Amino acid sequence: xxxxxxxxxxxxxxxxxxxxxxxxxxxxxxxxxxxxxxxxxxxxxxxxxxxxxxxxxxxxxxxxxxxxxxxxxxxxxxxxxxxxxxxxxxxxxxxxxxxxxxxxxxxxxxxxxxxxxxxxxxxxxxxxxxxxxxxxxxxxxxxxxxxxxxxxxxxxxxxxxxxxxxxxxxxxxxxxxxxxxxxxxxxxxxxxxxxxxxxxxxxxxx
Amino acid sequence: xxxxxxxxxxxxxxxxxxxxxxxxxxxxxxxxxxxxxxxxxxxxxxxxxxxxxxxxxxxxxxxxxxxxxxxxxxxxxxxxxxxxxxxxxxxxxxxxxxxxxx
Numbered sequence: 580x581x582x583x584x585x586x587x588x589x590x591x592x593x594x595x596x597x598x599x600x601x602x603x604x605x606x607x608x609x610x611x612x613x614x615x616x617x618x619x620x621x622x623x624x625x626x627x628x629x630x631x632x633x634x635x636x637x638x639x640x641x642x643x644x645x646x647x648x649x650x651x652x653x654x655x656x657x658x659x660x661x662x663x664x665x666x667x668x669x670x671x672x673x674x675x676x677x678x679x680x681x682x683x684x685x686x687x688x689x690x691x692x693x694x695x696x697x698x699x700x701x702x703x704x705x706x707x708x709x710x711x712x713x714x715x716x717x718x719x720x721x722x723x724x725x726x727x728x729x730x731x732x733x734x735x736x737x738x739x740x741x742x743x744x745x746x747x748x749x750x751x752x753x754x755x756x757x758x759x760x761x762x763x764x765x766x767x768x769x770x771x772x773x774x775x776x777x778x779x780x781x782x783x784x785x
Numbered sequence: 786x787x788x789x790x791x792x793x794x795x796x797x798x799x800x801x802x803x804x805x806x807x808x809x810x811x812x813x814x815x816x817x818x819x820x821x822x823x824x825x826x827x828x829x830x831x832x833x834x835x836x837x838x839x840x841x842x843x844x845x846x847x848x849x850x851x852x853x854x855x856x857x858x859x860x861x862x863x864x865x866x867x868x869x870x871x872x873x874x875x876x877x878x879x880x881x882x883x884x885x886x887x
Contacts, residue, residue, distance in 0.1 A: 616790060664804070671797040762793045769796035773803045780807045785814055785821075 612763045616770050619733065623774055626729055630722040630782065637718070645719050649712045651783050659702050660779045663734075666695035667772045670741075670765050677748075677758045685753065685761065689745040692768065696738045703731050726778050733771045740764035789836070806832055 605613070634640055645651055673688025712720045744761050747753065753761055789799040809828055814821025 613788065613790065664800070667797060667800045671793065674793045765793035766790050766796045769793070769800050770790060772800050776800070776803050776807060780811055784811050 606759075608759060608763065612766060616767065619770070619774075623726075623729065623777075626722070626726050627781070630726055633718045633722050641719065645723070646717065649716070649719075651723070652706050652710060653783050655702065655706050656779055656783050659699050659706075660775065662695050662699050662702070663772050663775050666692045666699070667769055669695065670768050674758065674761055674765050677753050677761060678755050680755045682748070682751075682753075686745065686748050689741060689748055689761070693738060693741050693745060696734055696741065696768075700731060700734055700738070703727065723782060726782055730771070730775055730778055733774065737764065737768045737771045740767060802832070 634644060669688045669691040671688075673685050673692065676682075676684025676688055707724075714721045714724055741764050744764050747760055788795070789802075790796045806828055810821055810825045813824035
């Protein structure tokens with residue numbers, strides 16, 4: 580036994596280096612995802628602060644949102660919202676499948692979620708191309724592109740995480756007992772979904 | 786109040802809860818702005834009460850230690866340790882317990 584280990588665990592019959600201390604309340608990987616999501620929530624909060632300033636606090640705020648003659652594509656964004664909410668259901672199905680040792684269900688759920696997330700991003704790009712205004716057309720356009728673009732970037736990150744999870748699922752990883760690699764992207768994906776619902780309601784509908 | 790994102794199950798319920806929270810606000814605000822504000826206050830109060838009531842015992846913590854490799858299938862068996870240990874990465878004896886660590 581090394582002197583280091585002896586000093587750390589005096590009187591023990593444990594051999595080898597000392598075990599790293601960690602909290603048993605929350606796993607380190609889960610805590611990392613919580614901290615990451617917390618920072619993301621604050622990032623979205625700062626963008627929402629800019630949005631509410633432009634729309635409410637600003638003395639030159641337009642009486643009608645968005646200021647005429649511009650229009651937000653509510654219908655297309657509504658279809659996109661339905662796609663993203665459905666992807667949350669398929670994500671949940673994927674995780675429930677692996678908990679029941681249904682590997683096909685896990686793979687199908689992940690693939691469907693990725694496909695719907697990709698459809699969301701492509702639709703958003705098409706929406707940007709046809710929206711009829713640009714960031715030079717006013718602060719409302721800047722906060723619109725800022726909020727929706729920030730969310731789109733998060734969808735891209737979520738898709739990257741889900742793709743890694745899907746590749747691992749097709750390579751035979753994960754089991755009913757050990758599926759952290761799916762659970763954490765799932766939590767992140769649901770968080771991204773929640774943020775989109777809030778963005779859609781506040782920017783497009785209200 | 787529990788963390789609404791403590792697990793994928795909880796996060797999925799959070800998605801559904803967010804939708805259930807926002808739908809009445811949107812519908813009421815379409816009818817009249819003042820009604821939307823009233824419904825927003827009411828639904829926010831209900832949501833806070835519901836979130837605070839979810840203070841039951843926490844679920845068992847997920848497996849700790851080596852989480853990054855636990856869900857990876859083993860390609861070959863680990864060699865047994867020379868000192869008679871299991872050789873599977875688990876620690877035996879008093880060193881295994883870390884529950885008291887804050």
